[in-house]
Structure formats: structure tokens, C-alpha cells
Amino acid sequence: MKIENSVGVVTGAASGIGKAIAEALVEAGARGVVVSDIDGEGAEKVAAAIGDAALAVQADVADEDAVRALVARAQERFGAVDLFVSNAGLPVAGGYETSDEDWKRVLDVNLMAHVYAARAVLPTMLTTGRGHLLQTIAACGVLTAFGAAAYSVAKQGAVAFAEYIAIEHGGQGIGVSCLLPQAVDTPMLAAGVESSEQLALLKAHSEVLEPEQVAAAALKGVEENRIHIYTHTGSAESFQLRAQDPDRWVAEMRAIRTGRPAA
Numbered sequence: 001m002k003i004e005n006s007v008g009v010v011t012g013a014a015s016g017i018g019k020a021i022a023e024a025l026v027e028a029g030a031r032g033v034v035v036s037d038i039d040g041e042g043a044e045k046v047a048a049a050i051g052d053a054a055l056a057v058q059a060d061v062a063d064e065d066a067v068r069a070l071v072a073r074a075q076e077r078f079g080a081v082d083l084f085v086s087n088a089g090l091p092v093a094g095g096y097e098t099s100d101e102d103w104k105r106v107l108d109v110n111l112m113a114h115v116y117a118a119r120a121v122l123p124t125m126l127t128t129g130r131g132h133l134l135q136t137i138a139a140c141g142v143l144t145a146f147g148a149a150a151y152s153v154a155k156q157g158a159v160a161f162a163e164y165i166a167i168e169h170g171g172q173g174i175g176v177s178c179l180l181p182q183a184v185d186t187p188m189l190a191a192g193v194e195s196s197e198q199l200a201l202l203k204a205h206s207e208v209l210e211p212e213q214v215a216a217a218a219l220k221g222v223e224e225n226r227i228h229i230y231t232h233t234g235s236a237e238s239f240q241l242r243a244q245d246p247d248r249w250v251a252e253m254r255a256i257r258t259g260r261p262a263a
Contacts, residue, residue, distance in 0.1 A: 001082070003029060003030055003083075006030050008034070008085060008137055009036060009074050009083070009084050010022045010025070011036045011037065011085065011113070012088030012136070013037050014035070014045070014046055015040040015046075015186065016211050017179075018085070018088070019035075020215035022086055024213075024219055026187065032055070032079075033050065034073065041260075055073070057074070061088045061113035061117075062108035062109050068119075071120040071121055073188065081124070082130065082132065086117045086134070086136065087134075088106060089109065091106075092105065092106045092151055100147050102150060103150045106251040107153075107157075111161070114161055121133070122177050129173035132177070132222055132225075133162065134218060138155055138181060139196075139235045141159040142159060143239060146256075163178075166227055177222055179214070181214050182235060184214055195231045209231060209232065213231070217231045
């Protein structure tokens with residue numbers, strides 16, 4: 001997959017990682033980028049700042065008809081979609097007590113949206129023998145997210161779906177990548193902390209990357225056709241430990257969660 005002269009669609013692109021990816025695509029030579037978000041006004045602002053190479057489309061990724069309409073708008077303006085970036089996400093806190101309604105919302109946005117995107121673009125990609133799906137999933141897709149059961153399950157399901165597509169269609173010119181960041185300085189991160197002081201403390205003591213750093217890693221990973229794109233120190237090593245010694249991995253994750261040494 002070469003970014004230069006490609007056509008990309010980016011969801012969740014009104015801010016954060018999605019915005020940074022949309023901007024990075026144009027900077028890397030993409031001839032067309034569709035900036036999509038449920039926040040249509042925000043998408044319009046990002047597209048206007050990018051210029052003539054960008055088109056803004058309001059869309060709810062949890063609605064399959066809206067995703068199909070998004071792809072149709074992209075094709076009408078720029079031609080066949082080369083890269084679909086499923087970046088929109090919805091975090092919801094809670095454990096086993098999480099309501100059925102919240103489970104459905106989280107699964108629709110964080111898992112089924114990837115399925116809807118694949119249904120919308122893969123038939124044409126398979127016909128032409130080229131195309132790439134980039135899914136912004138987060139490191140919890142191969143690890144876990146503390147205090148967010150539904151979010152963790154949805155993200156791990158998204159990784160499983162991406163790997164399935166890569167196995168089934170990788171030999172037909174289709175690339176698939178899972179973007180797996182941890183803390184990134186985005187509105188979603190800010191919304192997940194209780195105060196500006198807590199956010200400042202997190203940035204002081206954790207590896208918090210800028211969206212532009214994650215976007216650069218994402219495009220590099222796409223061009224290298226990497227299935228897992230890690231952005232933060234320790235993510236890949238933790239995933240390796242999970243595979244090699246799951247009991248030790250669970251003990252270490254529990255220790256991090258509770259702030260107590262692993263037994």
C-alpha cells in the first residue's frame with residue numbers, strides 16, 4: 001500500500017487521531033481524503049483546513065446504511081477507495097454490571113463499525129486486487145482496559161476480525177492493520193479523567209503521545225503492511241507475555257490495576 005496518489009476515508013476525523021491521520025494522508029501525497037465524523041460541523045472544519053483534497057461527510061459508523069453512503073460519496077468525488085481508516089471509537093466504563101444498552105452501543109461503534117466498513121469497501125477492493133483497512137483499536141485490543149469490560153471485549157473482537165480478514169484476503173491484495181496505541185493526548189483521553197490536574201499528572205508520569213506521532217506510526221505501518229502497529233513502549237512485550245505465560249500476565253496486570261506488587 002502506497003499513500004501517494006491514494007484515496008482514503010477516515011472516520012472519527014473531527015479531532016484527535018482521526019484528524020491527525022487525515023492531515024498526514026494529504027501531507028504524504030494522497031489525492032483525496034474523506035473526513036468523516038458523527039460531528040459533521042467538526043468534520044467540515046478539518047476538511048476546510050486541509051483544502052481541496054478533502055471532503056467532509058457526516059456519518060454515524062454504527063449505522064451500516066450511513067457507512068455505505070459514506071463510501072458512495074467518497075467514490076463519487078475521488079474514485080475507488082484505497083484506504084479505509086476505521087478510527088471512530090466509544091469508551092464506556094463499567095464491569096459485569098454494564099447495561100445491555102451500553103454493551104450494544106459499545107459493540108456497534110467499536111466492533112460492528114469495522115464489519116460495516118469491510119462490507120462497504122471490500123467487494124471493490126477484491127475486484128481491483130488492492131486496498132487496505134486500517135483499524136484504530138487501542139492496545140486493549142491485545143491486552144485489556146481497566147474498568148471497561150464492554151470496551152475491552154469490543155476492541156479484542158475488532159482485532160480478531162482484522163486478523164480474519166488478513167488471513168482470508170491477504171493473498172488477494174488486501175492489507176489490514178490494527179493501530180494499537182495507549183494514552184494519546186486527545187479529547188477522548190481528557191474526557192476519561194476527572195480533572196485537568198489528573199490529566200497533567202497522567203502526562204507527567206505516563207507515556208502520552210501526540211496524535212501526530214500516532215498518525216505517523218499508522219501510515220508507516222500501513223505502507224509496511226503490518227497487522228499490529230504498536231506505538232507505545234511495552235505494548236508488544238506485554239502481548240508476548242500474555243501469549244507465553246497468561247497466568248503471569250494476569251498477575252502483572254492485576255498488580256498494575258491495584259498498585260500492589262505481583263505475587
